[in-house]
Amino acid sequence: MKQPFKLFLAAILLVIAGLAYWKFAFPTHRIVTRSELIMLGDLDGDHRWSKADLAILDQFIAAPAQVSDAVAWKLDLNQNRLIDSEDVRLLRALVAAGGAPYVAEESAHARHEMFPRPREFYRYVTSAEYRPRPLWALPYAGAADSVLRWLASLPRPARLLTYEDELDAAIYSEAVRFDQGWRRREQDLLSLERDYAARKLARVAALQAAGEKFELLLALIELVEDAETLTTRDQSEFVLHLLIFRDHLREVLRSPAYADFQAGRIDWRPVLQLVALHLQQDLGLEYDFEKLGPPRNLTSVENYLQRAEWQYYKSSAREEDFRALIAFAQHEPRYLRTVSRTSRRLQDREVENHNLPMVLLFREALRLTHGDKKKAAGLLDEAIRIPFGWIKSIPAAKLPGSLAYENFLLPGNKEDGADKSRHWNVFGAICLYKSPREALDLALKREMQDFRDGHYAEPELREFLRDMIGNLNGMFHVLTIDPALVTATPAE
Known part of the structure; x- marks a missing residue:
């Protein structure tokens, strides 16, 4: 055998051996992920436990809502999802030991106290991991003179063993958070805002007295969101009256006129005449629904430009923001509580579950979009449209009647799917491109067109009213949520 051929054969065998080694000896799955090493209790991020961390701890105890979610997460040293007295004790022990965890452990054992192993204070976590804010379980000095008069009587959370434990802990934490927000905002509230808050506070007190814990928690979350994000200052009277009109639409759904239409005793006109009356009384608008025109002026160049801008903000949403929003919807406990309020089919007539x-x-x-409402609405619109093919593959008859099966991340009921959620966001966003009056006019014309296309049937009129309730909720909140308040509330 000639030398060149031997070399060629050896090379071939070497390549085969190399490929075999690569195939069977090397890992076959390579996952690109970014992780970080976190020291629990290292509140200032300097990679040691020091008096600076205790200073942040003192700030946190004085004003729980003013410390970021990231810092609060690192303060949960025992990782029981509560900020409790043991967390405080552990951090103080670490600092007292000069930041040496083994010394702190030995000192605790000498006192016959339990103490985590030093390695347990270190967490190696992926950057994409969602880290929910632990619940506040420390004593709260403001409870004695809180606007929530019953707050002082609430027991502090001690454990999270049962569903009721979880609710009790969340209620206590949310009540403290609201009280903090109320104290910051109370002196600057407008009279209209005070009246609005008084009605909600009365409902919260009634729910607490009745022991309706789940609804109490959601009512407190709603109050927190109002305190931390909403302002009607500098808003027109028109915007402030949108919710009045919304509540009157709910009354229309309960009205004798609607019941008569539903029973076939009258046609649809008296019902929409009632809607027109509320439009005139609440917002000063005159409407004749029988003569209402089409929703869009197809000859308006401005409409096309606004549509193009809307599409731009949707298509330019960053993938990392998209993933972060999905992680929030999948893991944020407050959101998961609120989205769990569902009803049996056709029982959420007044669209209470979505807002x-x-x-x-x-x-x-x-x-995520640093306070840019147009970007936020575009990002949210894309999220609402997420297709879940595996859910679609489940026969509709096999799905629970209380879930929005189009998208498990969104609020709603089986008959709504993501529809009312999208109404909320779309017409809220339209207010960013048009005036609130123009947005309302477009909403009414669009819903009236759908009603006509549905041949004026009762289900179509019901959805006319329900869609408008969703539209009005979105319009009011998108307009009155103050980005400055949102970005001023720590989250990072």
């Missing part, structure tokens, strides 16, 4: 979850989603989208 609070959408407020939380929009707030998170605003945080």
Whole structure:
């Protein structure tokens, strides 16, 4: 055998051996992920436990809502999802030991106290991991003179073993958070805002007295969102009256006129005449629904330009923001509580289930887009449209009647899917491109067109009213959520 051929054969065998080694000896799955090493209790991020961390701890105890979620997460040293007295004790022990965890451990054992192993204070976590804010379980000095008069009587959370434990802990933490927000905002509230808050506070007190814990928690979350994000200052009277009109639409759904239409005793006209009356009384607008024109002027260049801008903000949403919003919807406990308020089919007639979850989603989208409402609405619109093919593959008859099966991340009921959520966001966003009056006019014309296309049937009139309730919720909140308040509330 000639030398060149031997070399060629050896090379071939070497390549085969190399490929075999690569195939069977090297790992076959390579996952690109970014992680970081976190020291629990290192509140200032200087990679040691020091008096500077205790200073931040003192700030946190004095004003729990003013410390960021990231710092609060690192303060949960025992990782029980509560900020409690043990966390405080552990951090003080670490600092007292000069930042040496083994010394702190030995000192604790000498006192016959339990103490985590030093390695347990270090967490190696992926950057994409969602880190929910632990619940506040420390004593709260403001409870004695809180606007929530019952706050002082609430027991502090001690454990999270049962569903009721979880609710009790969340209620206590949310009540403290609201009290902090109320104290910051109370002196600057407008009279209209005070009246609005008084009605909600009365409802919260009634729920607490009745022991309705789940609804109490959601009512407190709603109050927190109002305190931390909403302002009607510098808003027109028109915007402030949108919710009055919304509540009157709910009354229309309960009205004798609607019941007569539903029973076939009258046609649809008296019902929409009632809507027109509320439009005139609440907003000073005159409407004749029988003569209402089409929703869009197809000859208006401005409409096309606004549509192009809307599409730009949707298509330019960053993938990292998109993923962060999905992680929020999948893991944020406050959102998961609110989105869990569902009803049996056709029982959420007045669209009570959608608003609070959408407020939380929009707030998170605003945080991710640094307070840009147009970007936030575009990001949220794309999120609402997420297709879940595996859910679509489940026969509709097999799905629970209380879930929005188009998208498990969104609020709603089976008959709505993501529809009312999108109404909330779309017409809220339209207010960023048009005046609130123009946005309302477009909403009414669009819903009237759908009603006509549905041949004036009762289900179509019901959805006319329900869609408008969703539209008005979105319009009011998108306009009155103040980006400056959102970005001023720590989250990072």
